[in-house]
Amino acid sequence: MKTVNNIGQAQLELKTITERTSGAFQDKAIKIVDDILKNVSERGDEALKEYTSQFDGFLTEEFQVSSNLMLKAWEETPKELQDSLLLAKKRIENFHSLQVPKNITYSGPHGESLGRRWSPVETAGIYVPGGRAAYPSTVLMNAIPAYVAGVNETIMVSPANSQGELNQTVLAAAHITDIKKVFRIGGAQAIGALASGTESIPKVDVITGPGNIYVTLAKKKVYGKVGIDSLAGPSEILIIADQSAKLEHVASDMLAQSEHDPLASSILITTNKKLAENLPSEIERQLINHPRFEICQESITKWGLIVLCDNLETCAKLSDTFAPEHLELLVEDPKEFSKTINNAGAIFMGPWSPEAIGDYLGGPNHTLPTSGTARFAGALGVETFMKNTSLIDFTKEAFNETKNAVIQLAKSEGLHSHAESIRIRDSKLY
Template sequence: MLRIITQRADARTELRRICDRTHDEQVVHKEATVREVLQAVKRQGDRAVLHYTTEFDRLTLKPEELRVSGSELDAAYQQVSKELLNAIRLACRQIEAFHRQRVPKSWVQFAEDEVVLGKRYTPVDRAGLYVPGGQASYPSTVLMNAVPAKVANVPRIVMVTPPGAGKTIHPAVLVAAQEAGVEEIYRVGGAQAIAALAYGTETIPKVDVITGPGNIYVTLAKKLVYGTVGIDSLAGPSEVLIIADKVANPVHVAADMLAQAEHDQMAAAILLTDDSVLARKVVDEVARQLMDHPRRLLTEKAIAHYGLVVVVESLDDAADLSNEFAPEHLELEIADPWGLLDKIRHAGAIFLGCSTPEAVGDYLAGPNHTLPTSGSARYASALSVETFLKHSSLVQYSQTALQKVAGAIDALTIAEGLHSHGESVRLRVRGNPSPEP
């Protein structure tokens, strides 16, 4: 049953509990398993990848079966409906258009005395995309990871995804990958897939950045290989926080909460409202919509453990509680969402107004749906083009410019006890001749 809380102190306690829901005692044991997988793949390459695929996924693959063939890629187009293909193409266009606005520009600034300063952006050489799979298919996740990498002009993009029954990958996933410009795809998942991307094997190339969500084993593997490669984030279970007032439709609010809860049994769905009548109607509506829900058991568990309705004194109080929670998804189903926006400091993505369900952002609005979770929106942001770029500083000084700052550099190098740092400037300023050959 979805709970209603009216006391601010109780609400804060419950929100903290929900935010910390991934900190369970099983993580230490799982991390030990992941370390073992990483080391084995690092030492044994394909052999370890195939071994763990058999052990964890109950699928026996040959090395030559790891990469999805061209004929499989071609056949995928024959297995999706025209409506789905058109939807994938629309989403691809929308996502690309949004991310093209985010591409940072290299720049150079010319200052006095022929001083040149600047910043240069270049893509990583290789990006690895992890797409969850097995019994489910997530073409939207393919697009959200692949399109920004393509916009960033990454020269080589590879994708890994666990196969389902019969060693197959859902055709919608294969079509989405090709529409986004990715054709190098490997049928492997779990920690062994992350290890293969981080260290490289005989078949799967080593990459520079790994992006994409996965289960706890995938997340731990990304955490442990960070430093060897870059990563986008450590994604936890999904969450939505809805701030609603009397103009909100309880049927819609309930549907939005269930849309999050149906992800998995650890997903969180939270409503903050200043209308006690709306709160009760939403609780009743959630129960009604759950009755015939195709994922009822899983969704009910999520609602029971991590569903919450809080009745607050004002929308300002709701904004304060939301900022403490720092939700992955924030919906403002209120009469004046833009009026409250200035009070929102922490959220992965913000959906404004009663006609903007979070599902719009999940699929094709354009902004990325790979977002910070578990309170990390306090300091982190969505996956973007910048995830696949790095920047280098550009610095050029003339002899005149160096002469002007030589004294200050000398003082700083003396203070730090770094003789040769200072000498590298002093020698240039004095104009000492080059040593005899």
């Protein structure tokens, strides 16, 4: 983990972290993804079987998980974990129910009626990662907004282990969010199946959910054929801390981020020199006997950063430049200080709001913009699974009051038939 106290050097280090997945590796991955998507589009289930054998290590003739297995997974989930899942579901659903956009109806000055009507997409596909960990929270955070939006059918895909089995808690989460179809496929091939449809997997309208670089590049490639939520990069946390921050809190929150993935990034920007000096040894202490030691160690070593600043204003400016996915404010007045922040996927205020709260049951969605995209994007929400339609209903009076302006504008663009479509409705113009 690097420590810097020069603002210019800090900006360079933050830029390097933002761009950590670009370069030659991504160029190679793009070629692999292109081949997979083309093969799945052309050969459907046969291609999926080959990729499942190659990447996941099992042979199958049936990708779909039966509803009985999903129910069994729920029934065999320990009561305390069931209660935790239901609490998270309730909190996430309550928050997202407030996001449902309102239809707009506007009466113009000449009796015309204008509006915008929102409606859900018909079918949504959610991707739930496997591999290094199981993520029932991802099921909740993606399926619940789709349900609240009114999506008719939500389909889940997730890579199985080498025995062809999905994590039981992931299946339990799918059961309580009323997902009817779950398929044991992952990677770019799963995105291709959802985007194009195969013999067994329906084509969807929107694909959401995080994944590795192959999944992310596949989502980028199929955008336009289907909608997507975002292009998720490796996860990141940035903590702004002053003299009030507790050393053990900062260290544990940084490790909570680094244990996701070797590419995860944990950053501290602080005015507290003592905190900056003592943090590396505290992280080492908390890593003793850590069950994900290797992942944490690689993440912290390669992508951990400590920046020492003279004042909180500089901390805020550096944070806005980086535009973090997760921003923790461990300062004396976090609510007031948060008003100085413009770019962040989610802001966690004070010592009782660790980022883990947001990962599981805070209420707002944990699918957030990464790699600096919080400058222009926000969290996954109900709107991700909806589209809007403009409504235009002109009266004859409104037409007559605006017709000449439309003709002039059409003529300025050289569009003859646009102007003619107005003239033909009014004999007085001939």
